[in-house]
Amino acid sequence: MNDLITFLIYSGVTLTVLLILLLFNNRKQFSITVLIGILLSLLLLFLTYGASYLENTIVSFLIVPLGSVAPYALGPLLFNYVKSVYNQKVTLKELVQNLVPFFISLLLFSIPQYFTQAFSNNTLHNNLHLVSFIIPFIGFGYFIYYVIRSTKLLKRYRISLKEQYSYLKNIDLKWFSIWVYGCVTFVIIDVISGGILFIFPSLKFVLALNLIYLTALIWYMGYYGLQQTPIFLFQENIAVEATTSEKTIQEKVTPKIEDTSDLKDKLEALFQTSQLYQQQNLSLREVAELLNITDKKLSTYINTHLNLSFYEYVNSYRIKHFKKSIRNGAAKELTLLALAFDAGFNSKATFNRVFKKQEGSTPLQFKKEVEKGLMSSNESI
Structure with missing residues (x-):
């Protein structure tokens, strides 16, 4: 010993x-x-x-x-x-x-x-x-x-x-x-x-x-x-300063009404046509650059006007893409995990957690429900 x-x-x-x-x-x-x-x-x-x-x-x-x-x-x-x-x-x-x-x-x-x-x-x-x-x-x-x-x-x-x-x-x-x-x-x-x-x-x-x-x-x-590599967070300074001058900072970073009137349409169009959500390492800064606005302005818009975080916003598109793939029968050729990665997720655990939170069921349960619905519709025909 x-x-x-x-x-x-x-x-x-x-x-x-x-x-x-x-x-x-x-x-x-x-x-x-x-x-x-x-x-x-x-x-x-x-x-x-x-x-x-x-x-x-x-x-x-x-x-x-x-x-x-x-x-x-x-x-x-x-x-x-x-x-x-x-x-x-x-x-x-x-x-x-x-x-x-x-x-x-x-x-x-x-x-x-x-x-x-x-x-x-x-x-x-x-x-x-x-x-x-x-x-x-x-x-x-x-x-x-x-x-x-x-x-x-x-x-x-x-x-x-x-x-x-x-x-x-x-x-x-x-x-x-x-x-x-x-x-x-x-x-x-x-x-x-x-x-x-x-x-x-x-x-x-x-x-x-x-x-x-x-x-x-x-x-x-x-x-x-x-x-471990360093991670850029632009809001660090905002988080620190908010304790001393929250009102002033809010005025600086909150977009004006006229500036955000068409931002929702531009953002949705960008995601739907370019399917940015399929990029597994997509960041707010990349999207902001494509929209030609500041990352702070885009973050504040998504938080304030859509009541979502950037993480939730992008993953909602990924879930929609995954569900569309299931309905189109892609699960017959690919596994659920492969479809999740194709939608933009880079982690099985994250995918399952986000799907469960947003849909109230597991991906496998959703797949079975879709297949059951298709069988029922075929039988009725």
Whole structure:
């Protein structure tokens, strides 16, 4: 058992360093830089748990003071990662400002520990040793605070996505939400294992749960983070400014009545003749350029006058196209999924969810109803 956990520790560290190096070679985007910071923070936590299990004095001396304050960095990094993916204006200065609590804890706790650990009988060292049990709990609380902020921010961005894109696959950071819930679970596991170790200090094998789970979190984050690309959202500034001057902004972006009198006809004609909805990655900006208007104006028109998001508007055409294909008998030669992709959907789950919401039945049920109706009409003839 000990050999297995030791192997897990060394392989986990090696693979995490490899992930960081891969990201470092591809750090053109600021979000990648933030992701490297996240993985470094997770690596510090991993080494801290590993050192506690192996009882390695040298590693403990070097890592534990940093690992104890790593949650103070991890929380703000997660928050800024979400921002940097959707808003390319996030700067290093802004990130550093959010990391001030981490630098303070580093200055007041971690650095002094390096000078006092060598003197085990030193009163200051003993006091710091006691504080070291408190620091992680405060840090994890601070981390949870930023997890909540990150979740709320991501929710707001997802609303903006539906205003500007006709698809959500690979751009809604669903994987990040799953990872965040995984982090909360890790905190719970850590509290439980910490309680067990406090009562039964000899049961150090429970740290293996932390190590295994933390390894999974690191690789999940690294795998999806490598594939994630920045997403343009023009409404970010509007969303921020709306808290201070909502009325002024509404006046700026809301089209005048005379400007939108024929926009509905032009928009419908564009979709019906060009069948733009069949483009799986269609965006609001592309449609706005074809109509020779601003994306903000088009978004406001669809929201205000049609009471729909751009995502809902485009998918309504896709559903109509799919239903027409079924009625024309296309399902005899192609699968339902193939017909959905032909209509413009790029995800089976999204197609089923949108169809169910709009029609109140599943695509398969609709197909059977159409076939049943055709059979009935043939029999009557």
